[in-house]
Amino acid sequence: MKLYDYVLSPSCYKVRLMAALTGVALDIRPVDFHPGAEHRGPELLALNPAGSIPILEDGDLVLTESSAMLVYLAAKAAPQWLGNDAAGPAASVQQWLSFSHRLTASLGAARLHEMLLRPGNIDVLRAQATAALRELEAGLVEQRIRGQCFLASDRPTVADIACFPYVALAPDGGVSLDPYPAIRLWSRAIRAIDGFIEMPGIHRLHELKPEPVLEGGEA
Amino acid sequence: MTRNAMIDEWYPVGLASQLDAHGRKTALMGEPIEVRLGEDGNAEVTGGNGRVLPACIRYGHVWASLGDPQKPLFAIPEADQPGRRLVDVGVVRVRCSPLRAVENFLDIAHFPFVHTDILGAEPHTEVQNYKVEIREDEDEVWATQVQFYQPQAAKSAEGGITTQYMYRVPAPTCSILYKTCPPRPGEWDVITLFVQPLAEDLCDVWPWMALFDDETPMTDLIHFQQTIFVQDRSILENQIPGLLPLDPGMEIPTRADLTSVAYRRWLKRHGYTYGAQLVAQ
Ligand SMILES: N[C@H](CCC(=O)N[C@@H](CS)C(=O)NCC(=O)O)C(=O)O
Ligand SMILES: [Fe+2]
Numbered sequence: 317m318k319l320y321d322y323v324l325s326p327s328c329y330k331v332r333l334m335a336a337l338t339g340v341a342l343d344i345r346p347v348d349f350h351p352g353a354e355h356r357g358p359e360l361l362a363l364n365p366a367g368s369i370p371i372l373e374d375g376d377l378v379l380t381e382s383s384a385m386l387v388y389l390a391a392k393a394a395p396q397w398l399g400n401d402a403a404g405p406a407a408s409v410q411q412w413l414s415f416s417h418r419l420t421a422s423l424g425a426a427r428l429h430e431m432l433l434r435p436g437n438i439d440v441l442r443a444q445a446t447a448a449l450r451e452l453e454a455g456l457v458e459q460r461i462r463g464q465c466f467l468a469s470d471r472p473t474v475a476d477i478a479c480f481p482y483v484a485l486a487p488d489g490g491v492s493l494d495p496y497p498a499i500r501l502w503s504r505a506i507r508a509i510d511g512f513i514e515m516p517g518i519h520r521l522h523e524l525k526p527e528p529v530l531e532g533g534e535a
Numbered sequence: 536m537t538r539n540a541m542i543d544e545w546y547p548v549g550l551a552s553q554l555d556a557h558g559r560k561t562a563l564m565g566e567p568i569e570v571r572l573g574e575d576g577n578a579e580v581t582g583g584n585g586r587v588l589p590a591c592i593r594y595g596h597v598w599a600s601l602g603d604p605q606k607p608l609f610a611i612p613e614a615d616q617p618g619r620r621l622v623d624v625g626v627v628r629v630r631c632s633p634l635r636a637v638e639n640f641l642d643i644a645h646f647p648f649v650h651t652d653i654l655g656a657e658p659h660t661e662v663q664n665y666k667v668e669i670r671e672d673e674d675e676v677w678a679t680q681v682q683f684y685q686p687q688a689a690k691s692a693e694g695g696i697t698t699q700y701m702y703r704v705p706a707p708t709c710s711i712l713y714k715t716c717p718p719r720p721g722e723w724d725v726i727t728l729f730v731q732p733l734a735e736d737l738c739d740v741w742p743w744m745a746l747f748d749d750e751t752p753m754t755d756l757i758h759f760q761q762t763i764f765v766q767d768r769s770i771l772e773n774q775i776p777g778l779l780p781l782d783p784g785m786e787i788p789t790r791a792d793l794t795s796v797a798y799r800r801w802l803k804r805h806g807y808t809y810g811a812q813l814v815a816q
Binding site: 322323324346347348350351352354430431432433487488490516517520 | 550552553623624625626627628630651739752753754755757758761762763765766768769772
């Protein structure tokens with residue numbers, strides 16, 4: 317399976333992360349997104365007229381939407397990541413997969429503006445990002461009340477992987493996560509999953525410090 | 536306020552490969568400037584009031600100065616050595632002092648913590664003794680005999696090696712790092728950090744490299760360096776205080792910081808204070 321990939325792209329990282337979590341090996345084809353704008357060159361436009369990455373190729377199949385790629389990897393290698401197929405939870409997974417595009421369009425665009433000098437109205441982007449983060453925070457709080465740590469279930473699904481990267485990288489675009497305690501807990505829970513991998517700007521959980529040793533008299 | 540000595544220095548203002556006649560608007564030390572390809576094929580840079588600024592093209596970038604540069608742009612003799620791959624890494628904007636960006640580049644102690652498993656790894660966190668000097672003839676800061684254990688020193692490195700480093704600061708917002716070149720023992724890879732000061736707390740950073748490596752595809756070289764620099768970015772944006780303190784005693788230096796101490800002393804001596812904080816606050 318070949319992934320047209322850029323190390324700093326949160327959308328590409330979704331696919332790398334999902335592949336790592338489901339044990340699928342990817343053949344990585346690096347794309348000179350910045351400064352070369354290779355994704356808008358003839359070779360990649362022929363594959364994806366939308367001019368975006370990631371692009372995933374598997375035999376004759378070509379996918380250009382990261383959410384579809386997550387579903388493909390999960391369906392092939394680890395169907396538990398698709399979530400429960402009862403009507404409510406299945407719809408909830410779809411709801412968050414679609415919602416993830418709002419994160420790309422707001423947080424992602426704010427990050428490209430602040431970091432790689434892409435044009436854009438930063439105040440508008442941050443306002444849209446804040447609206448999306450508030451909605452995500454509310455969704456996660458409701459899940460906690462139901463006793464579930466993840467967006468659509470009591471275990472992580474493709475929905476969590478679709479939403480996590482742009483949220484974790486919000487500070488890159490000048491958007492703080494301080495006001496969102498449920499998002500911060502959820503982010504920890506995702507980073508604690510076995511097989512989690514990092515990208516620049518998203519750190520692994522620091523190993524817990526060993527318990528302090530107390531001398532007899534001090535305790 | 537007195538005229539800042541940094542006005543007369545050279546700064547990177549764009550990639551030479553992206554110059555066009557249409558031009559690009561950017562800024563230098565708070566002044567809006569415009570960078571375009573002139574009819575004679577040279578770079579043309581104009582300042583806020585339309586005045587033509589000194590400009591040149593070198594090391595993959597367009598360089599300009601707001602004042603009267605007393606010297607030509609610093610030399611990097613290795614850049615002209617045949618056989619090197621020249622890598623335009625591309626701009627990354629950082630909300631931090633331009634001097635802080637250089638200072639962080641000089642600090643090897645952060646490698647195992649920020650560039651974990653690439654430029655450093657626990658438990659190999661020890662920085663061995665090395666030599667720092669301000670070379671009076673060249674008027675540059677140099678750190679030599681720096682050694683560090685690295686899990687993946689370069690794209691071309693296979694497995695961990697002890698890497699030798701030399702650091703050089705030839706201009707207030709530019710630093711050049713020479714490092715062991717895995718495929719060519721005896722030569723040094725050249726990795727630079729060229730920083731364009733937009734404001735005292737905002738900069739565009741243009742990393743650039745001149746490497747001996749015939750194997751690794753260009754895009755992989757770019758991604759390797761972007762990965763490293765973006766790992767630094769969030770640290771840089773959260774430093775306190777934001778401006779670089781130039782008063783002795785404000786931050787207690789450790790051995791690993793000797794280069795930073797020399798850099799600050801050199802900045803202070805020249806009055807290179809744009810992006811610095813002079814009094815303890
Ligand atoms: N089709 C969307 C595209 C994701 C996206 O926006 N990718 C960015 C890179 S992170 C991109 O290619 N942007 C095109 C551009 O900015 O020119 C997906 O797969 O989720
Ligand atoms: Fe660093």
